[in-house]
Amino acid sequence: MKMIDNKTIYQVDAFTDKAFKGNPAGVMILDKLPSVDWMQNMAAEMNLSETAFVAPNSNGFDIRYFTPTVEIPLCGHATLASAHIIYQLGIKTPEEKIHFRALKDNLTITKDGDAVVMTFPQYSLSKIETPTNFRADVGFEPVAIYKSDDNWVVAIANTQEDIEHCKPNFDALIANGLGHLIITSEGKTSNVDFVVRCFVPEAELTKILLQVLHIVH
Missing domain, CATH: 3.10.310.10 (Diaminopimelate Epimerase; Chain A, domain 1)
Structure with missing residues (x-):
């Protein structure tokens, strides 16, 4: 009998503390990033505006963002959702920064009490x-x-x-x-x-x- 390789995916409602409110995003924390086709298919299956895929690297985490139809370079609420899961799972302590490497940008996350603070690059x-x-x-x-x-x-x-x-x-x-x-x-x-x-x-x-x-x- 063939074993199923189970992976956990989270749905996080960003910008709210109430059920069924906020801006939902999918989050998967993985040992390494799968193929682009696999991530795209998973995002289509989730059918949320964005799903983030996160895997550790030598300086923090790689992060990729997919809508149901296409990969995008950056998504704020999916970054917030991913950081929330990393802190909730104890992968990082509240005192530690989270460093994400996206397709084009490096993003830094810190914890301030119950709030998650995101530092983004600035475009002109x-x-x-x-x-x-x-x-x-x-x-x-x-x-x-x-x-x-x-x-x-x-x-x-x-x-x-x-x-x-x-x-x-x-x-x-x-x-x-x-x-x-x-x-x-x-x-x-x-x-x-x-x-x-x-x-x-x-x-x-x-x-x-x-x-x-x-x-x-």
Whole structure:
């Protein structure tokens, strides 16, 4: 009888302490990273916005992120979820830092009481001209538009309502070079600093939260 090689996968709801809330991510802690095809198939099976695969290296851990359809270079809430599992399992003590090596970036995690603190790389922004038909394609007239050095377009809206009500034309976004688009504005209430939505139709994703906006300046 053939034995089954069992592996454990965790589902972690980030940014909450309540069941069925927050932003869910899958996490697998492995002895070594499997093939890309295996990780992609597992992420498709989990069918969460992102699943992270983690394995030890000489300086900490390698980490890879997969949506159900494609690998992505970085995901904030899946990094937070992975660090949470590493601390919960006792692989690292709360006094120890966690060093992740992603596809393009090195990420450092520390524990501060019950909080997990993530230090991300910073990407630079350059102001660009508003693309033709932006209002028609996205749904609002931007205050300003920037492009990051990792090819994200960041559009600043005038109001939170612009962000909430926009209905982008995804085919048009791709055709006009806006296949990786972040839209954001100031929050309209005192307890909300800003609101943000991310659209990645080039990767067959129409609404994901990758925390990319939080690491550009």
